[in-house]
Amino acid sequence: MSGAELAVNVAGLALIAFIVWWFWLSHGRTERAGAGPVEIVVADGVYSPSRVEVPAGRPVVLRFIRRDPSPCAEKVLIDAAGVAAELPVGEPREVVVTLPEPGEYEFTCDMRMYRGTLVAR
Amino acid sequence: MDTSAERTVRLSISGMSCAGCVSSVEEALRAVPGVREASVNLAERTAVVTGSAPAEALIEAVRGAGYDAAELTGLDDDERKEEQERAHYRRLMRQFVVATAWGAPLLAGAYLDWFPEFETVGGRLFWLATGLVTAAVMYYSGRHFFIGAWKAFRVHNANMDTLIALGTGNAWLYSMGVALFPEAVPAIAREAYYDAAAIIIGFINLGQALEMRARGRTSEAIRRLIGLQPKTARVVREGRELDVPIEEVGLDETIRVRPGERIPVDGVILEGRSSVDESMLTGEPMPVEKGPGDEVIGGTINVSGTFLYQAKRIGRDTVLAQIIEMVRRAQATKPPIGRLVDKVASVFVPVVLIVAVVTFLAWFNLGGEERLSYAVVTSVTVLVIACPCALGLATPISIMVGVGKAAEHGILIRNGEALQRACELTAVVLDKTGTVTEGRPSVTELVPAAGCTEEELLRLAAGVERGSEHPLAHAILEAAAGRGIEVPPPEGFEAIAGHGVRARVEGRTVLFGNRRLMEREGVDVSALEARAAELAARARTAMYLAADGRAMGLVAVADRIKPDAAAAIRRMHARGLRVVMLTGDQRATAEAVAREVGVDEVIAEVLPQDKAAKVAELQARGEVVAMVGDGINDAPALAQADVGFAIGTGTDVAIESADVTLMRGSLHGVADAIEISRATLRNIKQNLFGAFVYNTLGIPVAAGVLYPFTGMLLNPILAGAAMAMSSVTVVTNANRLRLFRPKGAEA
Numbered sequence: 071m072s073g074a075e076l077a078v079n080v081a082g083l084a085l086i087a088f089i090v091w092w093f094w095l096s097h098g099r100t101e102r103a104g105a106g107p108v109e110i111v112v113a114d115g116v117y118s119p120s121r122v123e124v125p126a127g128r129p130v131v132l133r134f135i136r137r138d139p140s141p142c143a144e145k146v147l148i149d150a151a152g153v154a155a156e157l158p159v160g161e162p163r164e165v166v167v168t169l170p171e172p173g174e175y176e177f178t179c180d181m182r183m184y185r186g187t188l189v190a191r
Numbered sequence: 192m193d194t195s196a197e198r199t200v201r202l203s204i205s206g207m208s209c210a211g212c213v214s215s216v217e218e219a220l221r222a223v224p225g226v227r228e229a230s231v232n233l234a235e236r237t238a239v240v241t242g243s244a245p246a247e248a249l250i251e252a253v254r255g256a257g258y259d260a261a262e263l264t265g266l267d268d269d270e271r272k273e274e275q276e277r278a279h280y281r282r283l284m285r286q287f288v289v290a291t292a293w294g295a296p297l298l299a300g301a302y303l304d305w306f307p308e309f310e311t312v313g314g315r316l317f318w319l320a321t322g323l324v325t326a327a328v329m330y331y332s333g334r335h336f337f338i339g340a341w342k343a344f345r346v347h348n349a350n351m352d353t354l355i356a357l358g359t360g361n362a363w364l365y366s367m368g369v370a371l372f373p374e375a376v377p378a379i380a381r382e383a384y385y386d387a388a389a390i391i392i393g394f395i396n397l398g399q400a401l402e403m404r405a406r407g408r409t410s411e412a413i414r415r416l417i418g419l420q421p422k423t424a425r426v427v428r429e430g431r432e433l434d435v436p437i438e439e440v441g442l443d444e445t446i447r448v449r450p451g452e453r454i455p456v457d458g459v460i461l462e463g464r465s466s467v468d469e470s471m472l473t474g475e476p477m478p479v480e481k482g483p484g485d486e487v488i489g490g491t492i493n494v495s496g497t498f499l500y501q502a503k504r505i506g507r508d509t510v511l512a513q514i515i516e517m518v519r520r521a522q523a524t525k526p527p528i529g530r531l532v533d534k535v536a537s538v539f540v541p542v543v544l545i546v547a548v549v550t551f552l553a554w555f556n557l558g559g560e561e562r563l564s565y566a567v568v569t570s571v572t573v574l575v576i577a578c579p580c581a582l583g584l585a586t587p588i589s590i591m592v593g594v595g596k597a598a599e600h601g602i603l604i605r606n607g608e609a610l611q612r613a614c615e616l617t618a619v620v621l622d623k624t625g626t627v628t629e630g631r632p633s634v635t636e637l638v639p640a641a642g643c644t645e646e647e648l649l650r651l652a653a654g655v656e657r658g659s660e661h662p663l664a665h666a667i668l669e670a671a672a673g674r675g676i677e678v679p680p681p682e683g684f685e686a687i688a689g690h691g692v693r694a695r696v697e698g699r700t701v702l703f704g705n706r707r708l709m710e711r712e713g714v715d716v717s718a719l720e721a722r723a724a725e726l727a728a729r730a731r732t733a734m735y736l737a738a739d740g741r742a743m744g745l746v747a748v749a750d751r752i753k754p755d756a757a758a759a760i761r762r763m764h765a766r767g768l769r770v771v772m773l774t775g776d777q778r779a780t781a782e783a784v785a786r787e788v789g790v791d792e793v794i795a796e797v798l799p800q801d802k803a804a805k806v807a808e809l810q811a812r813g814e815v816v817a818m819v820g821d822g823i824n825d826a827p828a829l830a831q832a833d834v835g836f837a838i839g840t841g842t843d844v845a846i847e848s849a850d851v852t853l854m855r856g857s858l859h860g861v862a863d864a865i866e867i868s869r870a871t872l873r874n875i876k877q878n879l880f881g882a883f884v885y886n887t888l889g890i891p892v893a894a895g896v897l898y899p900f901t902g903m904l905l906n907p908i909l910a911g912a913a914m915a916m917s918s919v920t921v922v923t924n925a926n927r928l929r930l931f932r933p934k935g936a937e938a
Contacts (some may be wrong), residue, residue, distance in 0.1 A: 075556070082552040086545050093541040098346045106225055106243050115339030120346040131245055140278040141403050142580075145523050154523030159275050162198065164245045180523055181583025182536040183350040 072077060097121060100189055107131035107164060110186070112146070113138045117177070117186035126172045126190035132165045142179050148188070150175040200246045202238040203441035204231065206258040217702035219256035223248050236441055237263065242711025245686070263438050264506045276407060283400035286332035288392030293328045297321070297386035298908065309373035309381045318370035318383055325363060325385040333359065333392035349540035351580055355395055357544070358574035359388040362907065365567045380564035384571070384907070391575050391911030398915025402580075405922040408589055408929065409423030413522075416515050419471055419490035424455035427499065444502045448493045456489040456502045457509045463498030467491050472514065473601045473854035498775060514854075517605070518598045522591045528875060537581045543577040543890065550894040565895070568907060572893040575911035581885060583918040587879035588925040593871030596928060601854035602864045609850035611869035612834050615815050617761055619855055619861060620806055620828075622820035623774035623781060626838055626858070627788055628750040630821075632663055634670035635731055636747040638722050648744040650676050652736050655703045658684035661692075663732070666748050691734065702737040709735050716742045730783035741937035757788045759858035762934060764789075766865060769814065773805055773828075802828035819861055836861055863933035870931045878921050885917050 090133050101108075101119040108153075110132055112120045124130045136143055136157040151167040169175055169190035177186045204216055213231045216238060220229035225244035238260070240249055246262045253260035264869070280739040299344070300306050307314035329337075337360070339352030362384035369381050384487030411670065423434045427445040440446065440456055447453055454467070466478035469491045478494050481487060487500055490511040506512065525533070547570040554566035582888055590607050597604050604610050621627050637645040653671035656664035658681050671678050681694035681701075691704010704713055709716045714737040715838065716723075726733040763770050772790045774781045774797065781795035794805050802820075806828050810815050818832035821839060829849050837849035838856060853860035893905050 074337050078555055079552060080557075082548050085548050089544050089548070092344075092347055093349055094538075096347060107245075114342045115333070115350055115352050116348065118342075119347075120348065121297060131243075139275060139278075140399070141406050147523055154520050156270060156519060156523075159892055166245060166247065166851040180587040182533050183579065183583060185348050185537070 097187070103130060107133040109133045109135060109162075112136040112143050112184065114142075115142075115184060117184055120186040121189065122186070123189045123191055124167075124169065126169055129166050129168045130188075131191060132177075133161050133162050134165065142181060142183060145180045146177055146184075147180055148175065148177045153177075154180075163183070195255055196531055198243075200240045200244075200249060201263040201438075202240065202249060202253065202260045204236050204238055204244075204253060204258055204260050205442040207231070207233060207236060210234075212258065215256050216253055216258055219252045220249055223252045224247075236443075251787065252426050261442055261504070261508050262506045263441070265817070267564075276403065280400050280403055283396045283403070287393045287396040287400065290328055290332035290389045290396065293325065294386045294389030294393060297325075299381050299391060301383075301386060309369060309383075313371060315373065318366070319549065321383070321385055322363065322367045322370055325366075325389055328389050329392060330390075331717050332396060336392070336395070345621045349544065351540075351578075354543060354574045354577055354579075355392070357547075358571045358911075361392050361567065361574070362388040362391075362571050362787045377560070377563060379561045380453055381501060382564050384567070387571070387907045387911070390908050392604040394609075394911045394915040396910075398919055399920045402922050405919060405926055406588065408926055409591045409922070410522075410595065410930065412592075412598050413515060416490075416511065416518065416598065418550070419453065419511060421453045421455050423861065438506075438802075440502055442502055442505060445499055446502060447497065448487075449497050450493060452493050453490055454487050454491050454493055454500075457504035457511075458487055458500040458502045460485050460487060460498050462502045463496055465496035465498050466494045472511065472835055473883050498602065514598065514603060517603050518594055519623040521594045521604050521606050521610075524606040524608070525586050525590065526607035526875070528611055528872070528879070529590075529607065532582055532586060532658075532879060536579055537880040538581045539577070539582065539886075543573065546756075546890060546894065547571075548576075549575040565821060565904070568904060569893065569895045572907040572910045573890055575890045575907055576905070576914055577918055578882070578885060578889075578914045578917045581921050582879075584921045584925075586875050588922055589871055589874040589878055589928060592925050592928040593867060593874070596862060596871075596931060597867045598698075600860070600863050600867070600933060602860055602867065603850075603852040603854065604864065604868070605850050610868045610871060611833055612815070613817070613851065613865055614796070614872045616768060616834060616865065618769040618771060618809055618814040618819045619819060620771045620773050620809065620832065620860070621760075621790070622802070622818075622825050622828075623772055623776060623784060624750060625821045626819050627750050627756050627772060627790075629785060629856075630750065632748050633751050634666055635749045635751060636745075638719065638733075638745040638747070640718060640742050640744045643743045646674070648675060648736060648746065649674065650679065651696055651699075651701050651738060651743065652703055652734075652746050654679040655684070655692055655694045655736075656680050657681050658694065659686065659692055663734070663748050667746065674809055675812075679763075698739075699738045701741075702733060703746075706735060709737060712737070712740070714742055718742065719745050720779065725807060728783060729787075731781040752784060752787055753856065753858065756858050759862055760788050760790060761896045762859070762862040764791075766862070768865075772807065773802055775799060799825075800827070803831040806831045817861070817865075819858070834863070866933045867931065870928060874925060874928050881924070884916070885913075889913060 098121055100123050102123045108122055112134055112156050126158045134146055134157050136159050139159055145154060145156055148167055153165050153167055155163055155165050172190050175188045178184060213233050216231045217229050220226055220238060220240055222606060223244045226240055226242040230239055250260045307317050309315060309318060311472045336352045336355040340356035343353055344419040366383040368384050369760050370488055374383055424437055424440045425432050425447045426435050426440060427447060434445055437455055446455060460481055460483050464482040467481050467487060468478045472488060472491060489509045543602050545821040551566045551570040554569050555562055558565040595605050618720045624630050627743050637648055639645050639648045649671050652667050656667045657678055679697050681696050684694040686692050690708035693702050702708055716735050719742060723733040728749045733745045733747045735745060736743045760770050770790045772785050773794045776795055778795040781793050797805055798828040802825060806818050808814055816832045817834045817836055817840055818828045822831055834851060835849035836851045838853045851864050891908050895904050898904055
């Protein structure tokens with residue numbers, strides 16, 4: 071195996087390791103909810119912020135603002151709280167959730183491609 | 192984070208009578224966190240609140256202060272949503288046309304050998320220029336994929352955009368690399384894939400546009416429900432009738448509805464009579480007669496007369512809004528069958544990325560002379576053939592259509608789990624009163640003795656019962672009214688406890704009651720005894736009538752069996768279900784009803800509190816049980832059952848009290864719900880099977896596993912087309928459910 075071939079193989083294996091680490095073993099920055107509603111923008115295939123820390127056991131108002139016209143973005147589901155809300159484009163939609171126990175709870179579109187996490191503490 | 196976004200909420204307030212009320216409502220509203228300004232208008236009985244507090248918190252605060260409130264709002268404006276969707280569709284189609292208009296000649300030229308080689312100066316310039324134009328086309332037609340992929344990557348997520356951006360981006364980068372440094376690439380691998388990059392982006396846009404159009408049809412049921420609400424209402428204010436937008440109608444306002452008009456909001460009739468067509472909400476085909484004191488539901492049609500009514504529920508509190516909300520919520524839930532897919536979908540894209548890298552390395556190491564171009568082509572093909580959307584769509588899109596279809600038939604399914612369990616049922620338990628029977632007694636037979644007529648018998652019975660409060664008296668008076676009989680007034684009415692009643696009617700002493708009454712008063716009823724026994728055996732309550740000491744006949748009263756109960760039970764049998772009737776009645780009466788409708792088993796003489804235990808006993812015998820009841824008295828049994836069906840008519844039904852709510856009284860609703868559930872689950876399984884097979888076969892084929900046997904590799908353009916069409920296929924299959932018709936009464 072030549073040096074170039076070795077380099078390609080090592081790069082390929084490193085890329086696989088990076089994929090595993092980036093998508094499964096690490097996560098992004100966590101935003102902390104303030105006093106008012108938590109504003110979450112739905113645009114370009116993602117929720118921003120996608121990871122929000124909220125208090126456990128207290129009602130929290132999530133205000134979703136959908137800017138993404140793709141039909142994939144038209145619903146947000148929070149399974150743990152039994153929430154399934156339709157998000158009209160450009161119109162804020164408020165969802166009140168109470169997460170009883172500390173832990174991580176996902177919110178997603180109905181195809182699970184748009185994903186976010188509520189971290190209850 | 193910006194948490195200061197504000198909006199204005201308008202509330203209709205009821206129960207205010209003075210300026211003191213105004214200040215206490217304002218005070219309550221201002222105390223809600225997030226409220227910046229609140230002002231109450233006593234004349235209009237409205238409040239305008241500015242701030243970031245949700246409407247629910249404001250309503251709660253007003254109720255806490257001792258008043259009632261509802262948000263002044265119409266149902267969602269569907270027109271705006273449709274316009275947005277049309278605009279998005281047009282944009283996707285433009286992006287498709289531009290990308291394929293550029294990609295198709297490149298593809299044709301490559302096959303027909305029109306283009307120069309990379310090694311010449313002219314050739315290199317040509318390919319560089321082509322690459323730059325392709326980049327511009329990719330920017331116009333596919334930048335949303337690249338932006339989406341980048342944004343998802345930054346938050347440690349990977350989605351459909353990731354696959355498309357990586358697939359087409361790598362194809363373009365490789366081609367530009369060849370154009371810039373042809374000598375760095377083996378001669379045999381000097382290929383450009385600009386055509387693939389452009390055409391794949393075009394196809395994916397086309398697929399998304401077609402999918403969007405097909406998905407629009409899946410929410411037809413909701414659109415139809417929203418369309419039931421009129422835009423305006425004719426409100427009576429200060430003696431004048433005004434047409435006002437539906438959002439302006441307040442609680443307790445008086446509204447006039449003319450023949451042929453839709454009723455704008457829920458309320459109670461004050462004046463006038465009419466028949467109302469409620470079929471759009473309940474599935475009940477016959478119009479319902481309504482008069483003062485009766486409830487009317489917004490969205491139903493006033494068929495004949497004009498009436499005035501008082502608004503009692505507006506905005507999101509109306510029955511129609513609650514139905515829409517429930518259907519929407521149910522449409523977004525998933526049955527257990529969909530949960531495995533969710534797990535697969537959540538790891539799918541990173542797994543495909545790894546497969547693409549492994550494919551690249553495998554071809555790079557084992558691909559022989561053309562290994563570099565093979566490695567690039569196969570890894571790009573793997574990226575663009577994988578379709579997480581088909582997997583993700585398989586369950587929710589069918590649930591959307593199935594739950595909507597059920598709603599069209601007056602069947603509200605609470606969630607996907609109830610829908611799946613309804614397919615697994617083996618036994619249906621029916622509560623007798625109000626479910627198998629009408630739930631209120633009525634006259635079933637008139638047996639006049641010799642020398643008497645049916646009309647005379649009923650007239651005398653109605654006359655004597657006119658002063659009675661007994662439920663059976665109501666049935667007799669109703670029968671008399673139904674035959675147009677003028678009921679004579681009674682004199683000297685006397686109730687004889689445990690026996691019956693006595694009064695003077697038309698100058699004669701009339702006795703009306705059981706056999707013991709006749710014996711006590713020495714009336715000879717021997718000629719009627721055989722007939723009375725025969726009626727008792729058929730679950731009728733037979734009452735004797737005597738005038739001036741002579742037996743005049745028998746009036747049989749029973750809680751009438753619903754006319755379509757037997758047919759509906761036959762449908763349940765045809766679907767392999769065991770049908771059990773549960774009742775607190777005497778065994779003889781229960782068995783008579785059971786024989787008439789054809790149930791398999793009768794559990795009689797059960798106390799209301801023991802019904803749940805009986806359901807549990809059936810479950811212990813291995814049955815998967817549906818319990819059908821009125822949703823109020825049977826609540827514990829409904830909760831114990833695997834699927835609880837609440838059955839009722841129109842506003843009587845407590846929506847959300849059970850897993851499945853039947854808006855009309857017919858038992859056919861149970862069979863319809865089971866048929867729709869089975870059809871929906873079948874559809875989901877087809878979709879899941881298709882999506883799994885597509886991905887599990889498509890990805891290895893794209894990676895080139897067939898190459899050693901056939902010597903052929905999949906063209907990335909074909910892979911892109913397959914990916915675009917796979918989700919369209921799933922949505923189209925789900926749309927087939929729209930054509931499903933439950934067998935209904937004729938089955």
